Amino acid sequence: MTNNDKKEQNIDYDFILGKGIADYSDGDLVIIDKIGAKPIEGTVKLDMVLMIYCKKGRIQGDINNKTWLAEEGDVVICLPNSYLNNYMMTPDFESKIIGLSYNAIRHNIPMTKDALDLLSYVAKNPIIHLDLERQALINKYYSIIEHKVQHPSAYFHKEIMHSIFTCAVFELCAIIAPHVNYTRDGGTMKQANLLFHKFIDLLAKNEGRTCSVKKYAEELCITPKYLSFISKSVSGKTALEWIHEYTVKAIERYLKHSNLSIKEIADRLGFPNLSFFGKFTKNYLGVSPTEYRRQQSMKKEVLEVHTKV
Structure with a gap:
């Protein structure tokens, strides 16, 4: 840190x-x-x-x-x-x-x-x-x-x-x-479940840093196509959707709970430039990183006022 x-x-x-x-x-x-x-x-x-x-x-x-x-x-x-x-x-x-x-x-x-x-x-x-x-x-x-x-x-x-x-x-x-809405595949998916669990472990350890499906597939010693297949089969979401979900959570966390600048957050999460980081954030959060941080700061101020009252 x-x-x-x-x-x-x-x-x-x-x-x-x-x-x-x-x-x-x-x-x-x-x-x-x-x-x-x-x-x-x-x-x-x-x-x-x-x-x-x-x-x-x-x-x-x-x-x-x-x-x-x-x-x-x-x-x-x-x-x-x-x-x-x-x-x-x-x-x-x-x-x-x-x-x-x-x-x-x-x-x-x-x-x-x-x-x-x-x-x-x-x-x-x-x-x-x-x-x-x-x-x-x-x-x-x-x-x-x-x-x-x-x-x-x-x-x-x-x-x-x-x-x-x-x-x-x-x-x-x-x-x-x-x-719980259980999904059924008509047979055993033990190996797929194990690989998917390892994939989620890798995502958690990576803490939201941007990384390609290919990179995770290489760490699991499988092809990117097969990683996406088992991810979709087990969870209903593709590997790329999972990668983006963890990145979005990390962006929200840093914007809400850290004093890092927008550039520092983009660098920490591995974005190539501020422009790409801004477009990615707006696509998933609906607003720019600066606006999202401003909105969260205002919500926190309102919450603190209500708590004191």
């Missing part, structure tokens, strides 16, 4: 341990009783799965440049490579938080076609609303987890904790599943 950037903090397993806020940790799974009262300034990038169960009050914040509000009984699911900022809580806010490390996700979650569809839904809909019956069920799971934290087993403690957590996750998946 340059000195012109507003503070951006990566949140991962080690960060949480370093803060000393975990009530339980075992190398992959962390449990936190509550969020600190003082929000982290600037932008937060998650390098883990974070699930926040709202026990009381409300929390509002931006997840990947979209504002979300969670209330009592809601579960907020933030996936790896999500960007969080501008979050605020009501004074009576209480929560239970569970985090899973990035490595544990890759080893424990099979990237089947249905799983990719479900993850795609959660990425766009991070707030899960629970009715009273399901709130009671999640509270029971957490009570078991809390009991095991306070009374750890002499043997297989980590395995027990992960098993309870996995059951709770599948309960949430069962709640989400009816809302």
